[in-house]
Amino acid sequence: MKKLILIISLATVVICSFVLMSNISIDKNIYSPIAEEGNANLLFGNGSPGNYTGSPGDGGDTCTQCHSSANFNLVPTISTTIPSTGYVFGQTYTITLSTTSSEGPNAWGFELTAEKNSNNANVGVFDLAGATGSPKLIQSGSSVTQSNDNSSSWSFNWTAPSTDEGDITFYAAVLAGNGNGDENDQTVTTSLTVSLSTLGIAEANLLTFEIFPNPSQDFLTIQLPNEMINGSIELFDYLGKTVKSKKISNIDNKLNLSNLNQGLYFVKVSSEGKIGVQKFIKI
8 A cells, every 4th residue: 555655656746747847938048058059149249258359469369260151341440540640658549440341231249459569468548438339348458349239330449558669550350240140240350550659758858847728719828847948849730730839938938829720739848858748628
């Protein structure tokens, strides 16, 4: 009798287990290993994991091993607000990575970094103030990638290093795809090299001076250090073009701005073998 009861109990447990499992719906997208889903969703939806720009510092690695089975005629372009004369120590510029394509992809991704040409080390600082295209920082801020796959153009800030790093190259790997997560997409790399501006100064020769008011509408006053009597001033627009130059002294130290357009300018002051650079805004 005891054996019969035990058999009936075991049978009841088995039957209940089958009934319970038949009513459970398992979402394979949640429980399947990520490796089985491929890298397309990871890269498009969440951005690059880092070190895939194709730069020398990244070992030339790009995303092509997982994203190279299609051809969307993708053409990426890096543009910046760095003037043709080069970057200035500590100045912040806007970096824009844009794409064109004739084959109609509907998902995009990218990774961009900046490296010093002499040793391939990351240089400068990226930030997302006023950014467009929903980028995000990775690799402790040394690279930028996308946070979603909806944008085909991205814009963000980069602050130049405060010391002479020589030529710097921006490297980017850009992806275009159908957005289905099936790795049917294309990867293209691009780069842009910028040089140290003629406004860049060795730290030992830096001149400290004051300018006011800033912003200014009509006149700008340049205050030399007390020990300096005379100097010269050059005014550059954001493209690096000289728009004004003048000899100054502690007595004659005002610059007329009335004929300048509104915008950002750089003032370079030279005195006794030292040079200083500051920016101001004409309103």
